[in-house]
Amino acid sequence: MNIRRSKIHVLRRKVNHLVSGWLISLLLIPVLLAYDNPLVSEIQPRNIMFNRYGLTLYDLSINPALFGISYPDNIDYYQTRYDNYQNTYRRTFDPGHQNNYEIRVISVKHLSERVTLLSGIQYNRTVLSNVYRSLEKNFYDEFFTICDTTTGSTAYDGPQVRFLYDYALTNRIHLACEINYGVEEGLKDIYTKCETIVRNTELRGGISFISGNQKTVLGLTGVFYDAQRKYEAVKDLQDAFAITNFGLHVSKAENPRSTIRKNDDRGGGEIDLQMIRKDFLWPGLTLKITTGYCGRSDYVSTGSVQKPNPRGYWVRQVYRGITSLIYAPNSEKSRLDFLYEYRLTGDWAKSGNHDVVIMENKEILNAFNLNWQFHLLKRLLINTGGYFTANACDYREYIVPFKYDQTDNQLSAFLNIALQVNPILSVYLLGDLKTIDLYYYWDADRATRYSGELGLERLTTFGRFGVAVETSQTTFDGTDRKDRSIGIKLAHWR
Amino acid sequence: MVKKGLIFLIFLSLALTTCFKDKPTELDGTYSIRLVLVFRDSTLGYDERLKNVTVQLHTDEYSLDDYSATADDSGVVVFENLAWASFDPKVKVQIQLPYIDTYGVARPDSLINYTLVDTVVILNPTENAMLTDTIFTITANSLPGLKINEIYYTGPENRDNWFYDQYVELYNSSEEVKYLDGMIVCRIYHMLDRVTYAFQFPGEPLTGTEYPVQPGEFVVLAADATNWLTLYSTSVDLSGAAWEFVNAMDFGDTDDNPNALNLHNIMTGKTVDFMINLSSNVIAIADGSDSIMTDGLDIGTVVDCVEYCSISSGERTNKDIDKILDQGWAGIGNQRYSGQSVERILPGFDTNNSFNDFVIIKPPTPGYQH
Numbered sequence: 001m002n003i004r005r006s007k008i009h010v011l012r013r014k015v016n017h018l019v020s021g022w023l024i025s026l027l028l029i030p031v032l033l034a035y036d037n038p039l040v041s042e043i044q045p046r047n048i049m050f051n052r053y054g055l056t057l058y059d060l061s062i063n064p065a066l067f068g069i070s071y072p073d074n075i076d077y078y079q080t081r082y083d084n085y086q087n088t089y090r091r092t093f094d095p096g097h098q099n100n101y102e103i104r105v106i107s108v109k110h111l112s113e114r115v116t117l118l119s120g121i122q123y124n125r126t127v128l129s130n131v132y133r134s135l136e137k138n139f140y141d142e143f144f145t146i147c148d149t150t151t152g153s154t155a156y157d158g159p160q161v162r163f164l165y166d167y168a169l170t171n172r173i174h175l176a177c178e179i180n181y182g183v184e185e186g187l188k189d190i191y192t193k194c195e196t197i198v199r200n201t202e203l204r205g206g207i208s209f210i211s212g213n214q215k216t217v218l219g220l221t222g223v224f225y226d227a228q229r230k231y232e233a234v235k236d237l238q239d240a241f242a243i244t245n246f247g248l249h250v251s252k253a254e255n256p257r258s259t260i261r262k263n264d265d266r267g268g269g270e271i272d273l274q275m276i277r278k279d280f281l282w283p284g285l286t287l288k289i290t291t292g293y294c295g296r297s298d299y300v301s302t303g304s305v306q307k308p309n310p311r312g313y314w315v316r317q318v319y320r321g322i323t324s325l326i327y328a329p330n331s332e333k334s335r336l337d338f339l340y341e342y343r344l345t346g347d348w349a350k351s352g353n354h355d356v357v358i359m360e361n362k363e364i365l366n367a368f369n370l371n372w373q374f375h376l377l378k379r380l381l382i383n384t385g386g387y388f389t390a391n392a393c394d395y396r397e398y399i400v401p402f403k404y405d406q407t408d409n410q411l412s413a414f415l416n417i418a419l420q421v422n423p424i425l426s427v428y429l430l431g432d433l434k435t436i437d438l439y440y441y442w443d444a445d446r447a448t449r450y451s452g453e454l455g456l457e458r459l460t461t462f463g464r465f466g467v468a469v470e471t472s473q474t475t476f477d478g479t480d481r482k483d484r485s486i487g488i489k490l491a492h493w494r
Numbered sequence: 495m496v497k498k499g500l501i502f503l504i505f506l507s508l509a510l511t512t513c514f515k516d517k518p519t520e521l522d523g524t525y526s527i528r529l530v531l532v533f534r535d536s537t538l539g540y541d542e543r544l545k546n547v548t549v550q551l552h553t554d555e556y557s558l559d560d561y562s563a564t565a566d567d568s569g570v571v572v573f574e575n576l577a578w579a580s581f582d583p584k585v586k587v588q589i590q591l592p593y594i595d596t597y598g599v600a601r602p603d604s605l606i607n608y609t610l611v612d613t614v615v616i617l618n619p620t621e622n623a624m625l626t627d628t629i630f631t632i633t634a635n636s637l638p639g640l641k642i643n644e645i646y647y648t649g650p651e652n653r654d655n656w657f658y659d660q661y662v663e664l665y666n667s668s669e670e671v672k673y674l675d676g677m678i679v680c681r682i683y684h685m686l687d688r689v690t691y692a693f694q695f696p697g698e699p700l701t702g703t704e705y706p707v708q709p710g711e712f713v714v715l716a717a718d719a720t721n722w723l724t725l726y727s728t729s730v731d732l733s734g735a736a737w738e739f740v741n742a743m744d745f746g747d748t749d750d751n752p753n754a755l756n757l758h759n760i761m762t763g764k765t766v767d768f769m770i771n772l773s774s775n776v777i778a779i780a781d782g783s784d785s786i787m788t789d790g791l792d793i794g795t796v797v798d799c800v801e802y803c804s805i806s807s808g809e810r811t812n813k814d815i816d817k818i819l820d821q822g823w824a825g826i827g828n829q830r831y832s833g834q835s836v837e838r839i840l841p842g843f844d845t846n847n848s849f850n851d852f853v854i855i856k857p858p859t860p861g862y863q864h
Contacts, residue, residue: 243557250577251557255857258723258731269513297514315514348517353555354619356522356578398522399556399577 060322061274061290063221064176065206068116068166075108076463081489089474089481091441093139093147096130100487106162116176118164124184129153133243135194135231137186140441143349143359144300144312145245146231146262148192156196158184172212178204191240192233192260200227208274215278223270225296231262244302244311246349247359248441250399252311254302261303262311268296284329291321301352310352314359319344334374337385341367351399358399364392371414383416393439408437424459430470444476463494520623525576527551527617528626529583531569533610535633539594543569544610544631547587551617555579578619585612585631586840608633611843613850632845638668640677640707641842642800645777646835646858647770648828650722650729657772657831659722659729661860664713664779667842671709675702676782679715679739679757680791681770682799684814686778687790693739693757693768699782705755710841713737714860717768719754728833730858739768761787772830774803774823776815793819800848802836804828822849833857837864 056070057063085098104122111117128137133147137156160182169175179202186196208219233242242260245251254260272292280287295317301308320343328335347361371385388411395404411434418428430453437446455468467490474483531544549571551561556577565571586609593604610631617627643665649657662679666672675697681690697704707713719738722729732738738751741759744767750756757768770777778799784792799819804827813820825836826849835858838844838851845851855864 246556252555253557258727267513295514313515315517350515350518351522351578353580354522354578355518355621356520357518358522398524400558401523401575 057217057219057274057276057288057290060288060324061219061221061272061292062178062204063206063208063219063272063274064164064166064178064204065174065208065221066217066219066274067118067164067176067178068110068168068174069208069210069217071108071116072110073108074110075106075493077104077106077108077491077493079104079489079491081487083485083487085483085485087483089444089476089479089483091140091443093132093134093136095128095153098129099125099127101125114168116164116166118162118166118178120162122160122162124156124158124160126156127153128156135188135192135196135233135242137196140439143247143314143347144264144298146194146233146260146302147243147245147251148194148233149241149243150190150192152188152190154186154188154194154196156184156186158182158198172210174206174208174210176204176206176208178202178206180204188233192242194231194233196232197230198227199229201225217274217276219272219274219290221270221272221274221292223272223294225266225268225270227264227266229262229264229266231260231264233260234258246312246399247397247402249397249402261305263301263305263308265299266296268294268316270294280325284327286324286326286328288324288326289322292319294318294320312349312352312358314347314349316345316347318346334372337369337371337373339367339369339387341365341369343367356398358397360394360396360398362394366390379420381418383418384414386411386413388412395440404440406440408439410434410436425456427454427456429454438476442476444478446477447474448476449474463492466491466493520578522578523575524623525578525619526624527573527576527581528624529565529571529573530626530628531565531571531585531631532628533589533591533608533631538633539598540591542591544585544587544589545569547571547585547589549629550584551576551581552584553577553579553581560584578623580619581617583612583614583617583629584840585610585629587631611840611845632850638842638844639666640672640674640779640797641665641667641838641844642777642779642798643712643841643863644835644837644859645770645800645802645824646730646860647775647802647825648772648834649831650726650833651831652726652728655831656726658717658767658769659720659726659732660768660770661714661716661730661732661735661858662777663837663860664707664715665838665842666707666709666711666713667844669709672707673697673703674705674707674713675699676785677797678760678780678782678785678791678795679768680778680780680787681768682776682778682791682815685790685816686793686796689761689787689791691759691764691768692761692785692787692791693741694760694782694785695737695757696755699785712841712861712863715739715757716754716860718749719751720749728857730860732860734861741765741767760785774801774805774814776801776820778815778819798844800824800836800852802828802848802852804830819846821847824848824852825854828854835859 058066058070080103083100087094087096102124106120108118132151135146135148136142139145162180164178166174166176182200184198188194203224206221208217210217242254243251244254270292272290274290277287298314300311302311303309323340325338343365345363348357349359351358367389369387371383373383376382390407390409392407414432416430420426432451434449435446438444449472451472453468453470457464457466469488471486531547533540533542533544545565545567547565549563551573561573561576563571563573588609590605590607592600592602593606594600610633612629612631614629644663646661674695676699677695678692680692683690695705714735715737716732716735717739719732719735721731721733723731735754737757738754740756743765779797780791780795781797784795796819799815801815801820801823802825803823804825828834834854834856836852837855839853841863843851
């Protein structure tokens with residue numbers, strides 16, 4: 001028996017071929033890790049299940065040894081997209097508007113019955129406009145941040161490459177490695193003309209084991225992560241000073257030297273264990289479990305490399321478990337998915353000059369996702385459901401005492417419709433409504449987000465072409481101002 | 495097999511968690527400082543604890559408001575819940591003390607006003623959460639007025655023996671407007687009769703009111719008012735200096751910043767711009783009523799005078815200026831081409847002892863206090 005196909009048989013869910021291929025971009029999510037490793041990749045979008053492979057265990061765990069069996073087909077995928085965000089209502093250091101440009105090429109080849117190879121390259125340009133003070137790309141994701149005293153725009157450019165090699169050692173064991181590498185350069189358009197250079201390397205090694213009855217798969221992943229960020233701001237005007245922030249309540253004005261540098265040295269790792277059990281309890285029910293630990297340290301200093309001034313040391317550790325139950329007794333017609341995620345995130349940061357804790361954070365996330373996918377008519381596919389997350393947060397700063405101790409909830413409902421107009425043309429419509437409890441640094445308690453996406457795809461002799469337009473609008477309690485976004489993407493794949 | 499795998503996983507997880515530094519046991523914001531305020535002057539005969547005096551703690555590690563507390567009746571002041579940082583305590587108080595005669599007898603009927611300031615530059619945190627220290631204060635009874643507040647003479651860090659970014663910063667510590675008209679800035683080689691350079695402000699000495707210095711205002715006198723950062727990143731930006739020294743006979747110095755007013759050389763035969771020694775010298779400012787330097791500078795015209803020297807006082811005993819003008823040396827230990835300047839510990843703070851009055855700072859701070 002064909003080894004690969006036999007394993008595919010275990011995992012593959014022939015849910016539909018109605019919109020086959022569209023939203024294959026789901027498999028490209030890990031590519032984004034190459035710039036800013038968020039340590040824990042979000043399982044997004046939870047409401048999109050048109051991907052014919054479903055939310056695979058690879059997507060849940062990013063174990064490269066599960067890639068070959070999660071994505072059994074050869075794929076050549078080309079995509080370009082543009083997104084525009086107008087942030088009329090925003091946090092202090094958010095951009096007024098933002099433009100994202102992206103082009104990506106991904107190729108997945110099953111070179112033989114044993115070898116699967118993925119190679120990809122992506123180029124991104126992100127322009128953050130009208131940013132007040134911040135010299136960070138993601139100000140609110142960091143604890144030690146750098147600012148100046150001007151309002152300007154920063155453009156970030158850079159390529160990312162990705163390589164995955166999955167090798168079937170035996171009929172039952174896969175070994176694989178994955179490399180993500182990205183560099184990015186940012187430049188602010190006015191003084192301090194801060195230049196940012198980011199290098200990010202992520203190496204993943206994985207092993208998977210398939211049981212003799214082909215109903216059980218076990219996986220183990222190890223990740224090494226290393227990243228450096230260098231910031232270099234030039235003081236030209238008397239009023240363009242650089243400031244280091246420790247959280248959001250304490251700062252330090254850096255000495256007004258000609259050049260202000262900030263160095264961010266990060267490193268960390270991850271260990272994950274995964275399991276799939278098909279026909280769990282009764283036929284048609286599949287259980288997927290992934291659990292793991294990941295940790296990252298971040299040493300921040302300012303000044304030159306020869307004479308650094310330590311600003312702090314930050315450690316983040318995350319314990320995570322995901323359980324997915326998929327019931328598809330007749331997978332051609334309908335499927336019911338339930339997903340539960342538990343995530344315990346712990347942070348602490350110590351002072352750069354003294355051996356004391358200046359920040360602690362503990363978050364416990366419980367997320368539930370339920371969706372049902374079915375054919376209303378032969379050519380009409382419906383996917384509907386919702387998800388709920390509760391994030392219990394206990395955030396403390398100690399230099400100047402500050403405490404935020406609250407549980408923030410998110411509630412979402414979605415309806416997705418896909419219609420096959422004729423054998424070569426299909427259209428789809430995605431709609432999503434979400435309410436979000438906002439973190440303390442928003443000047444509003446809650447936001448409501450409406451989003452939609454309209455797309456079509458057409459089969460030609462050269463492969464499939466797709467185009468989609470997506471838009472969203474976010475309203476905030478207590479204000480009439482709204483944030484809006486619009487995006488367009490073009491894709492070709494075969 | 496599964497059991498072994500699990501054990502291996504647990505071991506790996508533990509190994510990962512130990513990759514990071516240990517989490518400290520102490521929390522920031524819990525630091526305490528207990529200070530005892532003392533005024534001790536063996537010459538005047540005082541050894542007093544200062545009661546009800548307000549102390550401020552300033553830190554440069556964070557941009558925080560100064561902490562403030564008042565000493566109790568035993569002269570003890572306690573700060574609690576401080577950020578864990580190095581602090582500069584600030585004590586500046588005016589008190590009345592009884593005159594102590596030469597026999598050591600206090601005369602309560604004869605009270606003298608003293609302005610006391612602290613002498614402590616920095617309080618470094620201890621390993622535990624509590625620091626106890628004594629703050630000794632000294633009198634700062636020199637009259638307020640126009641002071642030499644900062645001297646930058648060492649040159650920037652460089653390997654080219656380059657030092658042409660020198661400057662002198664003045665500060666008006668009085669509560670009235672002072673005028674620079676006709677005043678003279680001197681470099682003195684040895685005592686007041688050996689003036690090396692003298693440059694004069696335009697205007698009429700003593701009576702002119704064309705070039706005012708407001709109370710609390712800094713005035714930078716640059717050798718050349720240029721942004722030297724373009725030449726050496728370790729230098730200083732003096733393009734915003736209010737004044738620059740000019741010697742019409744120095745034909746090599748062609749740069750003249752139109753935004754900076756000029757101090758002109760008044761000593762015949764001098765053909766170079768204002769330059770001061772990189773290790774030791776005396777800088778004086780005089781009111782300009784004596785502009786003939788061939789017989790030296792009249793001591794009665796001296797407004798302020800500072801002697802700096804990199805050699806420690808233990809190795810050197812002779813002064814280059816009368817002790818009535820400056821009893822000590824500023825900048826002991828300050829190295830050539832270090833990019834460091836000497837600045838008064840507080841703007842305009844003057845006890846006529848530059849050893850107490852000045853600290854070495856880096857980077858220099860032209861136009862503002864460190």
